Amino acid sequence: MIAVLPQTTPEPDIDSILAHYPQARRETLIPLLQEVQEQHGYLSRPAIVRISQYLDLPTSKIYGVATFYNQFRFQPQGRFHVQVCRGTACHVKGSAAVLEAIKRELKIDAGQTGRDGLFSLEVVACIGACGLAPVICINGVFHASVTTQSVIKILDSYRRKAANHDDQAA
Amino acid sequence: MTTKPLERRAAPGTAAAFATYPELLTWLLDADSSQDEAVRQQRQDRVAELRRDRLVRPAVFVGTGTCGLGAGAQETLDAVRAYLDRHEIKADVIKVGCIGMCSAEPLVDVQMPGRTRVMFQQVTKDKVDGLLDAMLGGQIPDKLALAQHRHARLQPWDDVPFLDEHPFFAPQTRWVLVNCGLIDPAQIDEYIAHGGYQALAKTMRQYSPDQVCDLVEASGLRGRGGGGFPAGKKWKFARQAEGDHKYLICNADEGDPGAFMDRAVIESDPHRLVEGLVIAAYAIGATKAYVYIRAEYPLAIKRLKVALAQAEANRLLGQNILGTDFSLQIMIKMGAGAFVCGEETALINSIEGRRGTPRPRPPFPAVKGLFGVPTIINNVETLANVPMLVARGAEWFSALGTPSSKGTKVFALSGKVARTGLVEVAMGTTVRQIVFDVGGGIPNGRRYKAVQIGGPSGGCIPDQHLDIDIDYESLKTVGAMMGSGGLVVMDEDNCMVDVAHFFMDFIQRESCGKCIPCREGTRRMLEILQRIMRGRRREQGIDALERFHSVLHLQDLAETIRDASLCGLGMTAPNPVLSTLRFFRHEYEAHIYERRCPAGVCAELLTFTIDPDKCKGCTLCAKKCPTDAIVGSPKKLHYIIADKCVGCGTCLDVCKPGAVLKA
Numbered sequence: 128m129i130a131v132l133p134q135t136t137p138e139p140d141i142d143s144i145l146a147h148y149p150q151a152r153r154e155t156l157i158p159l160l161q162e163v164q165e166q167h168g169y170l171s172r173p174a175i176v177r178i179s180q181y182l183d184l185p186t187s188k189i190y191g192v193a194t195f196y197n198q199f200r201f202q203p204q205g206r207f208h209v210q211v212c213r214g215t216a217c218h219v220k221g222s223a224a225v226l227e228a229i230k231r232e233l234k235i236d237a238g239q240t241g242r243d244g245l246f247s248l249e250v251v252a253c254i255g256a257c258g259l260a261p262v263i264c265i266n267g268v269f270h271a272s273v274t275t276q277s278v279i280k281i282l283d284s285y286r287r288k289a290a291n292h293d294d295q296a297a
Numbered sequence: 298m299t300t301k302p303l304e305r306r307a308a309p310g311t312a313a314a315f316a317t318y319p320e321l322l323t324w325l326l327d328a329d330s331s332q333d334e335a336v337r338q339q340r341q342d343r344v345a346e347l348r349r350d351r352l353v354r355p356a357v358f359v360g361t362g363t364c365g366l367g368a369g370a371q372e373t374l375d376a377v378r379a380y381l382d383r384h385e386i387k388a389d390v391i392k393v394g395c396i397g398m399c400s401a402e403p404l405v406d407v408q409m410p411g412r413t414r415v416m417f418q419q420v421t422k423d424k425v426d427g428l429l430d431a432m433l434g435g436q437i438p439d440k441l442a443l444a445q446h447r448h449a450r451l452q453p454w455d456d457v458p459f460l461d462e463h464p465f466f467a468p469q470t471r472w473v474l475v476n477c478g479l480i481d482p483a484q485i486d487e488y489i490a491h492g493g494y495q496a497l498a499k500t501m502r503q504y505s506p507d508q509v510c511d512l513v514e515a516s517g518l519r520g521r522g523g524g525g526f527p528a529g530k531k532w533k534f535a536r537q538a539e540g541d542h543k544y545l546i547c548n549a550d551e552g553d554p555g556a557f558m559d560r561a562v563i564e565s566d567p568h569r570l571v572e573g574l575v576i577a578a579y580a581i582g583a584t585k586a587y588v589y590i591r592a593e594y595p596l597a598i599k600r601l602k603v604a605l606a607q608a609e610a611n612r613l614l615g616q617n618i619l620g621t622d623f624s625l626q627i628m629i630k631m632g633a634g635a636f637v638c639g640e641e642t643a644l645i646n647s648i649e650g651r652r653g654t655p656r657p658r659p660p661f662p663a664v665k666g667l668f669g670v671p672t673i674i675n676n677v678e679t680l681a682n683v684p685m686l687v688a689r690g691a692e693w694f695s696a697l698g699t700p701s702s703k704g705t706k707v708f709a710l711s712g713k714v715a716r717t718g719l720v721e722v723a724m725g726t727t728v729r730q731i732v733f734d735v736g737g738g739i740p741n742g743r744r745y746k747a748v749q750i751g752g753p754s755g756g757c758i759p760d761q762h763l764d765i766d767i768d769y770e771s772l773k774t775v776g777a778m779m780g781s782g783g784l785v786v787m788d789e790d791n792c793m794v795d796v797a798h799f800f801m802d803f804i805q806r807e808s809c810g811k812c813i814p815c816r817e818g819t820r821r822m823l824e825i826l827q828r829i830m831r832g833r834r835r836e837q838g839i840d841a842l843e844r845f846h847s848v849l850h851l852q853d854l855a856e857t858i859r860d861a862s863l864c865g866l867g868m869t870a871p872n873p874v875l876s877t878l879r880f881f882r883h884e885y886e887a888h889i890y891e892r893r894c895p896a897g898v899c900a901e902l903l904t905f906t907i908d909p910d911k912c913k914g915c916t917l918c919a920k921k922c923p924t925d926a927i928v929g930s931p932k933k934l935h936y937i938i939a940d941k942c943v944g945c946g947t948c949l950d951v952c953k954p955g956a957v958l959k960a
Contacts, residue, residue, distance in 0.1 A: 152650075153649060153650040153651070154648060154649050154650040155650065156650035157630075157631075157633055157647065157650055158630070160633075161592065161631055161633065191652060192650070192651060192652055195635065195652040195653060195809070196633035196634050196635050196653070197634035197635060198592055198633040198634040199633065213554065213803075214554035214555050215553075215554045215555030215711075215712070215749060215752070215783065215785045215799070215800075216554075216555045216711035216712050216717075216783075217554075218554075218799050219712045219713060219786075219787050219791050219796070220712065220713070224946060224950075228947075228950070231923060231947070251593065251634075252552065252554050252634070252636065252803065252807075253551075253553070253554035253555065253556070253557075253593075254363075254593060255551065255556075255557035255560045255591075255593065256363055256364045256367045256399075256557065257399075257555055257556075257557055257709055257711035257712075257717070257783075257785075258364050258400055258402070258557075258709075258711055259364055259399060259402070259717075260711060260712070260717075262367065267595075269363075269366065269367035270367075271367045271368055275946075275950045276950060
């Protein structure tokens with residue numbers, strides 16, 4: 128089961144999200160940022176400026192909050208968002224090597240998106256599936272007990288999926 | 298402030314007293330209220346059906362917690378449904394939570410009418426047809442059966458061990474996890490039929506808020522989130538604090554890498570948490586409660602939302618709970634991924650929409666917390682303990698455990714053990730029992746090295762201390778702590794310096810930056826560890842001297858961070874280093890003096906060589922080497938240039954004949 132995201136992200140529509148938060152105050156900031164990121168995949172500059180006007184908070188404060196938390200991204204995600212769990216259980220079962228193998232294969236660093244926009248890589252502190260360590264999660268689908276070899280095969284399967292999808296679309 | 302039980306609108310025991318109770322709860326609380334035999338029978342049938350004491354058709358239960366889904370439970374579920382459709386068999390398919398045995402996932406239970414429920418392990422989609430063919434034909438399929446549930450009135454299967462005899466479950470005492478994996482988390486009726494919300498009804502009828510606080514204090518329940526502060530005492534602080542309204546926060550921001558107890562409880566038995574929340578809010582006089590839950594747990598959030606809506610529809614939450622004057626609103630706040638938000642005051646800042654940095658204490662949150670009003674923050678497991686504690690009483694609760702720690706503790710057992718998963722044991726159980734009896738020991742014939750307990754704030758327990766009790770105080774004597782419940786087992790292939798580095802790296806990144814000892818100190822400690830782990834190749838000039846110099850200050854620095862930091866994160870930040878240094882000094886010495894990693898983990902200290910007898914000259918390693926450190930031509934022996942090698946281990950991974958040697 129592989130979910131394929133549309134290739135072009137639609138023009139951000141912030142106001143429809145803001146409409147969910149009437150009489151927004153400071154404490155709505157984080158839920159607001161979370162919803163914007165969920166819809167758009169990341170926090171764009173215009174989105175943050177719009178939120179700042181809406182909440183009457185300086186953009187610097189919003190960036191201050193958003194950059195503090197690991198959840199928020201300021202770059203668009205790839206079509207396949209690869210999350211590598213670096214929890215303790217995954218670590219003792221070799222997730223460092225798995226992460227290195229993925230970096231080598233995708234030629235990107237953690238927190239980056241590949242130039243073709245196909246993959247983005249994120250390191251997460253713990254997904255909470257420690258019994259299945261080491262775990263990676265691609266677009267919300269878990270892959271358990273991965274090895275340095277099996278991740279390459281998994282990534283290839285996503286590449287093929289994307290190619291097939293593009294062929295059909297063309 | 299009310300000191301007596303809240304006023305009811307009707308005398309207890311009368312039919313009107315139950316007017317605002319969910320129907321099912323009324324039946325259970327007042328079993329003989331109906332004189333009509335037929336009605337009574339009908340009610341008993343309904344409860345028996347919900348408790349699955351009596352089945353009219355087969356039932357198939359699929360464990361669909363996050364770990365089950367990770368192991369392929371969704372595909373198993375689809376295969377079960379397809380099988381039943383194809384054969385036109387009428388059976389109930391129930392999505393249950395996680396019973397906690399992650400290594401055996403996907404788990405499927407099958408119960409035939411009149412027979413006990415049998416649990417099957419590792420039922421991937423291809424095994425579904427065989428399993429159902431056999432079970433529906435009245436046979437137990439080979440090899441798949443794990444255990445059967447004991448039941449007084451149902452006929453057991455031959456040759457299948459009972460669940461309470463299985464080595465994973467036998468040493469456990471399941472109080473918090475009692476329903477996990479057994480009931481459908483999306484059905485409030487199943488929870489009620491299993492005794493749920495009776496404690497809430499009892500609280501509302503019999504106890505004043507002060508009495509609830511007394512009861513919880515008398516039971517000896519201590520905070521399960523790590524600190525171990527007596528829960529009843531904490532509630533009293535908030536109860537006595539001045540203020541028109543108060544807040545209750547449930548901390549479900551399970552940030553410890555290696556811990557997943559809270560996720561499993563919320564996914565598998567969310568109503569237990571809701572019930573605990575309502576009782577706690579009643580005790581402290583809160584009218585609003587927040588559940589601060591990690592955004593990384595989408596399934597737990599979804600199931601909790603369902604549970605909250607059901608509780609509200611059944612008047613167990615919201616306005617005038619169970620017809621009393623007590624009202625409570627519960628809101629879900631998603632955490633945005635910051636480890637420090639597990640700290641109470643940082644969590645409060647985060648809910649208020651600020652950076653999650655801690656505040657100086659006092660004032661304590663119980664006096665001045667969220668939005669400046671008295672606030673109590675309890676962990677998921679603490680609150681999940683409350684319903685059973687109230688239902689059965691303080692004496693019952695405190696009968697189990699050690700003098701200073703009562704009840705049970707849930708652990709997330711993971712790492713190098715044969716059986717991983719969620720484990721709930723009585724306080725006073727030894728670490729050895731958890732690792733070797735419940736966990737089944739170390740797989741692949743490797744030797745035990747240590748168990749890491751308490752996450753980044755905790756410590757390691759080596760071989761010689763394996764018989765230590767699970768107890769808040771005794772764990773501290775070996776430099777560890779209870780923590781929230783992560784238990785990661787390590788074997789001889791794990792390097793303790795690398796583990797310390799892993800935690801320092803984590804803490805250093807998660808330090809919020811507000812106070813200097815933590816922000817700068819953890820960074821320096823990480824650098825010291827990096828120097829220890831750095832190979833000679835990258836050392837220049839006075840690097841070696843710096844390495845020795847910094848090691849001399851490691852202990853000093855650790856103590857400064859511990860004594861001078863603002864919050865719990867900083868105060869416990871040096872623990873991973875201090876603990877590994879205490880028990881695994883020889884490994885540090887091997888790294889520092891001999892420049893080698895005995896476990897073969899620290900990449901820069903490794904040397905890779907090629908076995909001339911095994912190398913076939915396939916050139917694969919030379920092609921894949923990221924630093925071109927391997928020379929050789931096709932069909933000829935290859936050679937690794939040590940000065941160019943960065944120790945990444947790619948050659949070891951790709952070599953098919955296994956000619957690459959690591960030392």
